[in-house]
Amino acid sequence: MELTQIFGSIAAIMTTSAFVPQAIKIIKTKSTKDISLGMYIILTTGIFFWLIYGILLKQPPIIFANTIGFTLTFTILILKIKYRKTNGRD
Amino acid sequence: MELTQIFGSIAAIMTTSAFVPQAIKIIKTKSTKDISLGMYIILTTGIFFWLIYGILLKQPPIIFANTIGFTLTFTILILKIKYRKTNGRD
Numbered sequence A, B: 001m002e003l004t005q006i007f008g009s010i011a012a013i014m015t016t017s018a019f020v021p022q023a024i025k026i027i028k029t030k031s032t033k034d035i036s037l038g039m040y041i042i043l044t045t046g047i048f049f050w051l052i053y054g055i056l057l058k059q060p061p062i063i064f065a066n067t068i069g070f071t072l073t074f075t076i077l078i079l080k081i082k083y084r085k086t087n088g089r090d
Helices: A003-017 A019-029 A037-057 A060-082 B003-017 B019-029 B037-057 B060-082
Strands: none
Touching: A003 A019, A003 A060, A003 B037, A019 A060, A019 B037, A037 A060, A037 B003, A037 B019, B003 B019, B003 B060, B019 B060, B037 B060
């Protein structure tokens, strides 16, 4: 495996799995008061664009990371909207 | 500008600027209770690896996005640790 691909793979695994503890935390606490709605709207959309970029560049680490990254950040976005009413505005 | 670079640039601007509303929210409310410490430790480290990957690939959108992304997520991580005492564990 090429050095570039090794770094890309480590980066992909870390920035993808990073959202797992946040999703678990929300599911456990049902609290999203401190989480920015704006952040997750912009982030989810931006990750979708990285996915297109990865497909055009034909770079597996970018495609892999952003497919899972999109799924996880979209989940957090939905949970933020779901618990918004009980947690107050934004 | 090549199509790949256009998608990469839009993605870079969005996933970079996404952390700005979260940082502003924390600075305003001084509350980080709902934010996962684990997420920001893993994310900041992972973004650092994306930066090395971008340098090796010589892809300006990856280098640009991850330099600013690292700065912002590292700021949120420091704020999370700073306000942790007053906001309870993790």
